[in-house]
Amino acid sequence: MTTRTAAHRRVDGRDSYQARFTACPVNRLIDRIGDKWVAVLLNELAEGPRRYGDLTRTIAGASQKMLTETLRHLERDGLISRTVTPAVPVRVDYALTDLGRSLLPVIEVMKQWAEENIDQIDSAREAYDTRDR
Amino acid sequence: MTTRTAAHRRVDGRDSYQARFTACPVNRLIDRIGDKWVAVLLNELAEGPRRYGDLTRTIAGASQKMLTETLRHLERDGLISRTVTPAVPVRVDYALTDLGRSLLPVIEVMKQWAEENIDQIDSAREAYDTRDR
DNA sequence: CAGAATCCGGAAGGATACTG
DNA sequence: CAGTATCCTTCCGGATTCTG
Numbered sequence: 001m002t003t004r005t006a007a008h009r010r011v012d013g014r015d016s017y018q019a020r021f022t023a024c025p026v027n028r029l030i031d032r033i034g035d036k037w038v039a040v041l042l043n044e045l046a047e048g049p050r051r052y053g054d055l056t057r058t059i060a061g062a063s064q065k066m067l068t069e070t071l072r073h074l075e076r077d078g079l080i081s082r083t084v085t086p087a088v089p090v091r092v093d094y095a096l097t098d099l100g101r102s103l104l105p106v107i108e109v110m111k112q113w114a115e116e117n118i119d120q121i122d123s124a125r126e127a128y129d130t131r132d133r
Numbered sequence: 134m135t136t137r138t139a140a141h142r143r144v145d146g147r148d149s150y151q152a153r154f155t156a157c158p159v160n161r162l163i164d165r166i167g168d169k170w171v172a173v174l175l176n177e178l179a180e181g182p183r184r185y186g187d188l189t190r191t192i193a194g195a196s197q198k199m200l201t202e203t204l205r206h207l208e209r210d211g212l213i214s215r216t217v218t219p220a221v222p223v224r225v226d227y228a229l230t231d232l233g234r235s236l237l238p239v240i241e242v243m244k245q246w247a248e249e250n251i252d253q254i255d256s257a258r259e260a261y262d263t264r265d266r
Numbered sequence: 267c268a269g270a271a272t273c274c275g276g277a278a279g280g281a282t283a284c285t286g
Numbered sequence: 287c288a289g290t291a292t293c294c295t296t297c298c299g300g301a302t303t304c305t306g
Contacts, residue, residue: 036298036299062300063300065301090306
């Protein structure tokens with residue numbers, strides 16, 4: 001059987017597509033900063049270094065697990081640093097690295113666009129939801 | 134019992150936090166473009182209008198469901214337009230709206246940063262994964 | 267204090283078949 | 287051609303408990 005349906009082509013294309021997808025820098029960046037708590041976290045650390053406890057209080061909406069997980073991911077990617085000060089009790093500080101700081105202007109651009117256009121999105125959304133069906 | 138543990142405070146803070154979170158334009162933007170296939174889709178439509186069938190072939194990695202879903206979301210937010218040409222068979226074209234086009238430069242900035250810094254992220258990640266434990 | 271480990275429900279994402 | 291509709295699986299995020 002040499003018949004190739006659309007489904008077949010899709011399956012065949014998936015692997016190579018996945019490769020291209022994850023290789024694409026933009027997608028990788030979005031994968032990273034798309035995590036739910038990354039934006040808030042970076043925003044908070046932009047103000048200066050923070051201790052773990054500070055973050056759990058400031059970002060009260062996130063569970064401990066999510067916070068720790070997000071911090072680990074960002075640390076792994078070199079966007080933030082984690083400094084342990086041996087003492088009793090232990091003290092851990094998180095701060096933006098140079099790489100992390102270089103990302104802030106990018107976020108600022110996103111913020112600009114978002115603030116300027118949020119109204120249009122809202123009204124588009126409302127129009128879509130209330131249109132005749 | 135008036136004792137307030139950290140967990141209590143977290144729970145209390147969650148609602149108001151959620152409100153602030155979803156009200157923040159940046160988070161809303163990220164919510165939107167963070168969807169797995171949005172970037173590829175916008176990238177494809179940046180080249181010009183495309184028919185539904187074209188997209189299923191070009192973006193072979195996405196399931197039909199995900200493609201349709203993503204298109205609906207973007208249409209709802211007014212970032213793309215959907216034009217039905219009644220004929221036999223039916224013809225449907227998708228294209229960027231002005232709003233959608235205005236988002237391209239923002240993505241371009243993200244792309245720039247991503248391409249410039251992807252190596253640093255990769256090496257940071259490798260260092261993190263291979264460090265002594 | 268700063269987390270690690272575990273369990274769990276629900277949503278996200280995908281495969282497949284059917285329709286105007 | 288351009289989608290729905292349906293079913294199924296994975297995995298994200300949260301609650302809770304334990305540890306150095």
